Amino acid sequence: MKRVGQLAFVVSVVALLGGCPEETNPNPNPNEDLVAPPAGEGVQIGTGEQPVPAGKEVQNCFFFKVSELLKQAGLDESKPFNLHRVQAFQNDGSHHMNIFRVKTLTSEAEGGMNPEKSPYLSADAAPDAKGGPCFKSTNWADWPLIANTQIDGTLDWEFPEGVANKLNPDEWIMLQSHFVNATTKQTPDGSGQVLVNFWHMPEEEIVHEMGTVFATKQSIRVCQGNPEPQFFGGCQIGSADPVTVVGANGHFHSRGKGFEMYTWDGIATEPDADGKFYASTDWQEPEMARGESLATIPANGGVFYTCDFQWSEPPAPLSCADLNAFDAEKYMTEEADQDCCYTFGPQVDRNEHCNIFVYYYPKSDDVVCE
C-alpha cells in the first residue's frame, strides 16, 4: 500500500477534527507515489491522511478554487483548466471519492457548506449520529460531477482524444472522500488518503467538451417484507445530436446485487437489452467502465438504469430498531410502515444508494434525471 507520512498535515487534520472547519492548504499533500504532473501540464490535489477510527464512517469535503489550481499548475489563471486525464489514488477502506463543480450553495444557516471555510470533516459512528454537512446530499444536489472513483488503489483515466472537461477559473470544485471502518467495510490502517492528479489539455486540442451525469434515486427502500426489490430510473440528455458515452459506474451499498445501465430513447419503459453498456455485481469495487465509445445515446435520449437489492439483517451493532428509528426520523415513516428498511442515504451500514455516474461527449447543459 502506498503510504505518505507528513506529520504536520496529520496534526492539522486532527486539530480540525476537534473544532470548526477553517482554511487549509488547498494542496496539502503532494505524494511521491502518485507523481504530480509537471509544471504547465497539471496539478495534484489531496486530502492528507484522514483518521478513520474503528466503528466510524468518515466523509470529508475539501474545496479548491480553480484559479488557485491553475496557478499551482503554472497555467494561465485567467483561462479554463481543460481536464483531459484524471489519476486518483485511494488507500484501502475507501468507499468513494467524488469531485463536483460547485453550483448552488445552501446557506450555512440551513446546514450548508461555505467553500471558503473548507475542509468540512464529518465523522459518524453511533447509530443515532447524523454526520455533518458533508453527509448532507442536499448540499450538492445540483453540483455537476467532474470525476469519481470507487476503487482502492489508483485509477488512471485519459479521456478520448480531443475530449476535455472545462473548469473555469472562477469556479470552486469539491473533493468528497468517504472512508468506512465499520462492519461491512474496513479501513485496515485506520487512516484514509486520497490523491488526485488533474492533467490539462491545451485549448487548441479540444474537439469536444465532456459532459457528465450524476443521478440518485432517492425513493428507494430495501425492506425485510420486500426483500429482493428492483428499481428502474432514467436520465435524459437534452441534445439534438447523439452523444457518446466514454465512462460509467454505478454505486450502491452492501445490499446491492446488480447494477445495469442501458441507452434509452426517452420513450421505452423497459430496458433495451441491446443497449446495455454497463453491469456490476460488486458493491465494494464496482467496475469503472471506460472506453472510446461504450455506447451511443440517441438524440434527446438518455440512460436507463436498474438497481437490484437483497435485504439482509443490519450489521452489528445496528438492529432493525435502529433502521426503523432512522426511517421514522428522516422520512417520517409511520410505525405501521416501518419494516427494517434501508433507505436512501450515505452511510454504508444503515443506508442504500442507487446512483449512476456517466461521462459522455459532447456536453449538453440540459440533463434531467429521475
Added chain:
Amino acid sequence: MVRSCVLLALIASASACGDSGTGGGGAGGSPPAACEFPFIGDETAPPEIEIFAYGADGADYPISDGTVLDIIEPPQGGRVIFVGARARNLPGCGLLLTGALRDPTSQQVRFDTRTVNLKPDSEGWGSVELGNLSVYANIPVCSNKWSDQDIFGGDFSLEVKLKDKQGGEVEKIVNVTTACTAVSQAETPPEATLAGCFCICKAGYVTGESCEGGRGAGGAGGGS
C-alpha cells in the same frame, strides 16, 4: 378537478387484512417475515388491475379516463405523481410496478419502476399498502424538460403495469391530466410550492432557471 369517490372497498378491505406479509417491524420486536402473500385470485384467469392515485389531501382516488392527478413535491425536490395498483390473478409477492406518464404527441415518457407486494383483501384482490408511498409508483414529472406542453393541465396518457417474476403481466392505460398543488414533502411553504410547480412544470422550462418562491428542479441528480 375531477374526483371520484374514495376507494371505500379498498380501504375497508385493507384494514381487515392481517399483517402476515409486510410492515409492522416494530422497533425492538421481532421483525416480520419476508413476503408470504399467496397467489391472489385464479391462476387460470387473466390478470386484472385497478389503479389509483394518492391525492394532495392524503386520500387515494381511483383513476379512470379524465382523472386529474395531483402533482406533489417529494422530499428530494422536483415534482412527482404517486400511482398505486390493486390486482388479482397474480402472485402477491415481488411484482414490478411501473407507472409512466406519456406525452401523446412526442411519445416521450417519465416513469418509475419498483418492486411491490400486493396484500390480499376480502374481495379476492390484492393491493399495494395504502398510504405507504414507497410502494406507489413515484413518477417524476417535473422539471419539464420532456414535454412541449405544460405538465399542469396538459393531456397525458398514464400507463400502469404490474409484472410478476414468471412473466405474467397486466397493464392499464388511461387518459389523464395533472394539476399543480401546494403540497410538499420537502417542507417548502405552500405558496412557494405552488409557484415552484408552475415554474418547473411549464413548457419550455430551462434547467437552472430561477423560480420565484420555489425550489429548483430537485436533487435527484442531473449533470452537464
